[in-house]
Amino acid sequence: MRDVAALAGVSLKTVSRVVNDEAGVSQDVRERVAAAVSRLDYRPNLAASNLRRTGARTGVVGALVQDLSNSFSASLLRSLEDSARLRGTAVLAASLDEESDREVELVHDLVTRRVDGLVLMPASERQDYLVAELRTDTPAVFVDREPRGVDADSVVVDNRAGAALATEHLLARGHRRIAALVDMESIRTASLRHAGFTDAYAGRHLPPDPRLVVTSVRSTDEATTVMHSLLELDDPPTAVFCGRNILSVGAVRALSERGLQHRVALVGFDDFPLADLLDPPLTVIRQDVRRIGSMVADLLFDRIDGNSAPPQHIVLEPTLVVRGSGEIPPPG
Amino acid sequence: MRDVAALAGVSLKTVSRVVNDEAGVSQDVRERVAAAVSRLDYRPNLAASNLRRTGARTGVVGALVQDLSNSFSASLLRSLEDSARLRGTAVLAASLDEESDREVELVHDLVTRRVDGLVLMPASERQDYLVAELRTDTPAVFVDREPRGVDADSVVVDNRAGAALATEHLLARGHRRIAALVDMESIRTASLRHAGFTDAYAGRHLPPDPRLVVTSVRSTDEATTVMHSLLELDDPPTAVFCGRNILSVGAVRALSERGLQHRVALVGFDDFPLADLLDPPLTVIRQDVRRIGSMVADLLFDRIDGNSAPPQHIVLEPTLVVRGSGEIPPPG
DNA sequence: CCGCGTCGTGACAACGTTGTCAGGGACATG
DNA sequence: CATGTCCCTGACAACGTTGTCACGACGCGG
Known part of the structure; x- marks a missing residue:
C-alpha cells in the first residue's frame, strides 16, 4: 500500500479510500491510484483490515459435518456454499467422523480463527462446552441434530x-x-x-x-x-x-x-x-437436503447480521x- | 492479552512468550499467566499474529473443485482434509461448476485471503491469469487436469x-x-x-x-x-x-x-x-482418489515448506x- | 570487591490497515 | 476584503501481536 501511495503520489489514507470506494476523492486522484494499484498488483491485506476495523467480518464460516465424503454431508455443504457465496463468504469445512474430541478441538480452532459463524452437525452428546466458546458471540446453527446443553438455532428432520x-x-x-x-x-x-x-x-x-x-x-x-x-x-x-x-x-x-x-x-x-x-x-x-442447507444458511446469516431473537428450532417432515x-x- | 497481562501482573511480551511456549520464562510466572489465560478465556488473535510475524502462515489452504457434492470431488476433498489436519491446516473449499469466470474470481479471493496454498481442479482452458496471482508466491497444485499457460505441480490420471x-x-x-x-x-x-x-x-x-x-x-x-x-x-x-x-x-x-x-x-x-x-x-x-488426494497434499505442503524445485507432473495409471x-x- | 556472562523480564517499534481530525484551497456571502 | 462553508487530502493513532534490544539481578572466578 505504501508503494501504491508513493507511485500515485498520494498518502496512505487516500489509497485506502480509493480501495474501499469511499466518497470524497477527486476523480483524477482516484484514477491515478487505481492505475498504481493495478500496476503494482496490490492486494489489500484482509487480516490487517479486519484488525483495524471494529467488529469486522472475516467472511468465513465454519462447517463441521459428519464426513465430507458422505453424500448427505457433501450435499449439505454444497447447499451451504451456494448461500454463502451470495454473501461473499467462504466456507471452511471439516469432518468429525463422530468423534466428539475432534468436534471440541475444531470448534475451538474455528472460533480462534474468528469465523463469522458456525454450522455444526455435532458428534458429541452434549455441547455444554459451546457456552464458553460462544461467549465470543460467534453464532452457531445446528443441523441434523438438535443441540443439548446449549441453546442455539437448529434445523433437523423429524x-x-x-x-x-x-x-x-x-x-x-x-x-x-x-x-x-x-x-x-x-x-x-x-x-x-x-x-x-x-x-x-x-x-x-x-x-x-x-x-x-x-x-x-x-x-x-x-x-x-x-x-x-x-x-x-x-x-x-x-x-x-x-x-x-x-x-x-x-x-x-x-x-x-x-x-x-x-x-x-x-x-x-x-x-x-x-x-x-x-x-x-x-x-x-x-x-x-438442499432445503435444509439453505434454511441453515438463512438462520446463520441472520444471526451474523445481528438478530438476537430466541433460537429457533426448525423441524422438517421427511417424506x-x-x-x-x-x-x-x-x-x- | 492486555487483560491477561494485567491479571498476571506481567508485561504483554511475557504473555506472548507463554502463549507461544517460548523459552526464558520462569516456572511460576508461566503458571500465573496460564491461570490468567484460562480464567479470562483468552484467545490469541491469529490475524494480528500473522500480521506481525514475518512470512507467517494462515494455516488455511484453498481447494477449488468441480462440485463439492460430486463423489469424486468430495472424496478428494476429504483426503486432502485428512492430510491438512495432520499439519494443523484447515481447508477452504468451493465449487466451480466448470465456470471459468468463477475460477478466476475465487482464486483471486483466496490469494487475497492469503491462503498458504491452492489446490485447483481447473474449469478454465488456460490458466495464464495464475502467473500474476502466483507472484505472491502462493503455491498451487493442479489435480485431475494439468495446467496450461502456467507451470505448476499436478497430479492427474492418464x-x-x-x-x-x-x-x-x-x-x-x-x-x-x-x-x-x-x-x-x-x-x-x-x-x-x-x-x-x-x-x-x-x-x-x-x-x-x-x-x-x-x-x-x-x-x-x-x-x-x-x-x-x-x-x-x-x-x-x-x-x-x-x-x-x-x-x-x-x-x-x-x-x-x-x-x-x-x-x-x-x-x-x-x-x-x-x-x-x-x-x-x-x-x-x-x-x-485417496491416493491422488494425499499426493496432492504432499506436493502442496512441500512447496509451502519452501521447496522450489521445478514443478512435478505426476501421472497415475487408472485401473x-x-x-x-x-x-x-x-x-x- | 570487581568484571563478566547468564537469565528472566519489559519497553518499544513494527506488521498493514482505517477512523478521527485537522489543514488548506476554492468559492460564496456580507 | 474578511468570514464562513464545503471539499479534498494527509498526519497520526490504534487494532493485537511479536522481534529486537536493553536492563537489572544473580552467580562465578580472580
Missing part, C-alpha cells in the same frame, strides 16, 4: 416420525418380522430413529422382536455382516429398516449376495444417489419415496 | 490410456458398434478420454462410427436423453463407453428404462459408490474394475 413412517409402511404390507439396523444409540438421530421404529409397532399394539433390532451398526461393512447373520436365523426377518444411508447399502449388499433382494423388503432412512437404480429400486425416507424395495410383500 | 483401456475391453469382447458419451471437448479430461476411445479403435485398425460418439454431454439427465436416442437408431450400439461417472448413471438409467441393462455392455470412467450394486454391477475405470456390465457380449 427422525422419529420418519422412522415410524418407514416401519408402518412395512407393517401395513403385512410384515411382522421387521429387522432394524441403527447406528450407536449415543448419536441422537440414531436413537430417535430407533424410537420411531418402536413407535410404529406400538401404534398397532404389536411387539417388535428384540433379536431383530441391532444397534451400534457403524459402517457399511458392519451392516453387511449383521444382515447376513440376521438372515441365518431360524426365523429370519421378512423386511428390514435401515437407519442410515450407508447401512442401507450394506444391507442391500448382503441381500444381493444371497439373491434375496427381491424377497426381503427394505426401507432406508436417507436417500442417496443411485438408490433408484438399484435392483429393486430402493424405497427410502428422504430429507430435502417416503416409494420405489419398489419397500413394497415387497411378506412370503405366503 | 485419462487417454484409461479410456483406451475401457474401449479395448469392449472391442476385445467383439463389440464393434460402441457408443461414447463425453463431456464438453473444452474440458481437458473429456477431450483426452475421447481421444483414448479413438486410440483403441485405431489400435485395431477399425473406424468408430461417428454417429455413436456424442460430445458435450453435461449432466445425468442429458446422458439419459442421449442414450435413449442412440438406442432408437436403426443400427443401435451394442456397447457404450461413458466418459464420466454422472454420465454412466444417466446411461444406466436409460438402459434400465428400456430393460436393456443386460443386453448392452457399458464401461464407465470413474468409479462411484454403489456402482457394484447396480444390476448388472458396473465395470469401470477407477482412479485411486479397470471388472464387475459385469462391461462383459456383456454383443448379440449373436
Whole structure:
C-alpha cells in the first residue's frame, strides 16, 4: 500500500479510500491510484483490515459435518456454499467422523480463527462446552441434530416420525418380522430413529422382536455382516429398516449376495444417489437436503447480521419415496 | 492479552512468550499467566499474529473443485482434509461448476485471503491469469487436469490410456458398434478420454462410427436423453463407453428404462459408490482418489515448506474394475 | 570487591490497515 | 476584503501481536 501511495503520489489514507470506494476523492486522484494499484498488483491485506476495523467480518464460516465424503454431508455443504457465496463468504469445512474430541478441538480452532459463524452437525452428546466458546458471540446453527446443553438455532428432520413412517409402511404390507439396523444409540438421530421404529409397532399394539433390532451398526461393512447373520436365523426377518444411508447399502449388499433382494423388503432412512437404480429400486425416507442447507444458511446469516431473537428450532417432515424395495410383500 | 497481562501482573511480551511456549520464562510466572489465560478465556488473535510475524502462515489452504457434492470431488476433498489436519491446516473449499469466470474470481479471493496454498481442479482452458496471482508466491497444485499457460505441480490420471483401456475391453469382447458419451471437448479430461476411445479403435485398425460418439454431454439427465436416442437408431450400439461417472448413471438409467441393462455392455470412467450394486454391477475405470488426494497434499505442503524445485507432473495409471456390465457380449 | 556472562523480564517499534481530525484551497456571502 | 462553508487530502493513532534490544539481578572466578 505504501508503494501504491508513493507511485500515485498520494498518502496512505487516500489509497485506502480509493480501495474501499469511499466518497470524497477527486476523480483524477482516484484514477491515478487505481492505475498504481493495478500496476503494482496490490492486494489489500484482509487480516490487517479486519484488525483495524471494529467488529469486522472475516467472511468465513465454519462447517463441521459428519464426513465430507458422505453424500448427505457433501450435499449439505454444497447447499451451504451456494448461500454463502451470495454473501461473499467462504466456507471452511471439516469432518468429525463422530468423534466428539475432534468436534471440541475444531470448534475451538474455528472460533480462534474468528469465523463469522458456525454450522455444526455435532458428534458429541452434549455441547455444554459451546457456552464458553460462544461467549465470543460467534453464532452457531445446528443441523441434523438438535443441540443439548446449549441453546442455539437448529434445523433437523423429524427422525422419529420418519422412522415410524418407514416401519408402518412395512407393517401395513403385512410384515411382522421387521429387522432394524441403527447406528450407536449415543448419536441422537440414531436413537430417535430407533424410537420411531418402536413407535410404529406400538401404534398397532404389536411387539417388535428384540433379536431383530441391532444397534451400534457403524459402517457399511458392519451392516453387511449383521444382515447376513440376521438372515441365518431360524426365523429370519421378512423386511428390514435401515437407519442410515450407508447401512442401507450394506444391507442391500448382503441381500444381493444371497439373491434375496427381491424377497426381503427394505426401507432406508436417507436417500442417496443411485438408490433408484438399484435392483429393486430402493424405497427410502428422504430429507430435502438442499432445503435444509439453505434454511441453515438463512438462520446463520441472520444471526451474523445481528438478530438476537430466541433460537429457533426448525423441524422438517421427511417424506417416503416409494420405489419398489419397500413394497415387497411378506412370503405366503 | 492486555487483560491477561494485567491479571498476571506481567508485561504483554511475557504473555506472548507463554502463549507461544517460548523459552526464558520462569516456572511460576508461566503458571500465573496460564491461570490468567484460562480464567479470562483468552484467545490469541491469529490475524494480528500473522500480521506481525514475518512470512507467517494462515494455516488455511484453498481447494477449488468441480462440485463439492460430486463423489469424486468430495472424496478428494476429504483426503486432502485428512492430510491438512495432520499439519494443523484447515481447508477452504468451493465449487466451480466448470465456470471459468468463477475460477478466476475465487482464486483471486483466496490469494487475497492469503491462503498458504491452492489446490485447483481447473474449469478454465488456460490458466495464464495464475502467473500474476502466483507472484505472491502462493503455491498451487493442479489435480485431475494439468495446467496450461502456467507451470505448476499436478497430479492427474492418464485419462487417454484409461479410456483406451475401457474401449479395448469392449472391442476385445467383439463389440464393434460402441457408443461414447463425453463431456464438453473444452474440458481437458473429456477431450483426452475421447481421444483414448479413438486410440483403441485405431489400435485395431477399425473406424468408430461417428454417429455413436456424442460430445458435450453435461449432466445425468442429458446422458439419459442421449442414450435413449442412440438406442432408437436403426443400427443401435451394442456397447457404450461413458466418459464420466454422472454420465454412466444417466446411461444406466436409460438402459434400465428400456430393460436393456443386460443386453448392452457399458464401461464407465470413474468409479462411484454403489456402482457394484447396480444390476448388472458396473465395470469401470477407477482412479485411486485417496491416493491422488494425499499426493496432492504432499506436493502442496512441500512447496509451502519452501521447496522450489521445478514443478512435478505426476501421472497415475487408472485401473479397470471388472464387475459385469462391461462383459456383456454383443448379440449373436 | 570487581568484571563478566547468564537469565528472566519489559519497553518499544513494527506488521498493514482505517477512523478521527485537522489543514488548506476554492468559492460564496456580507 | 474578511468570514464562513464545503471539499479534498494527509498526519497520526490504534487494532493485537511479536522481534529486537536493553536492563537489572544473580552467580562465578580472580
